[in-house]
Amino acid sequence: MIATVARKKQGRLSAALDHASGDKRFKILEAHMKKLQFRQDALIEMLHKAQELFGCLEDDLLLFVASKLKLPPSRVYGVATFYHFFTLKPQGRHTCVVCMGTACYVKGADKILAAIEEQTKIKPGETTPDNQVSLLTARCIGACGIAPAVVYDSVVTPRQTAGAAVDQIRKWGQHDS
Helix, strand or coil, X not given: CHHHHHHHHHHHHHHHHHHHHCCHHHHHHHHHHHHCCCCHXXXXXXXXXXXXXXXXCCHHHHHHHHHHHCCCHHHHHHHHHHCCCCCCCCXXXXXXXXXXXXXXHHCCHHHHHHHHHHHHCCCCCEECCCCCEEXXXXXXXXCHHHCCCEEECCEEECCCCHHHHHHHHHHHHHHHC
């Protein structure tokens, strides 16, 4: 049993390293790691660089980082899943983040989220099948004075309504067609 698990793990690791050999982004990431002297305490900075280069932190990339830093894959995965900035799946062309903090929630964030879910047919954390829209939620974005707030493609938009949010999603669909 233990030998089987070890072989599977080694197989995934060698596959990740083989995959890395032909992709220039891995070389750039490795140069960044070298600049930081492959220090284990620079893991978060290296994950930021990896996500900047690749767009998300998929399993093979996390295994590559773990291998180069001589860290257990569980530690790298744990850090990547703990911080909300990191994403393990490719994001859509557009992102919509609905703030679910107390002020936003009291002023209707739940209704905004429900309207977006109905329009896009996805739940928070998912991306539409055409990879156009990723829907996310945040515990609080710190914009309580302009609640309810929604972040569209990194732009914080104040005093949103369900209708305004759906209109924004529709605009993205029109411009991308």
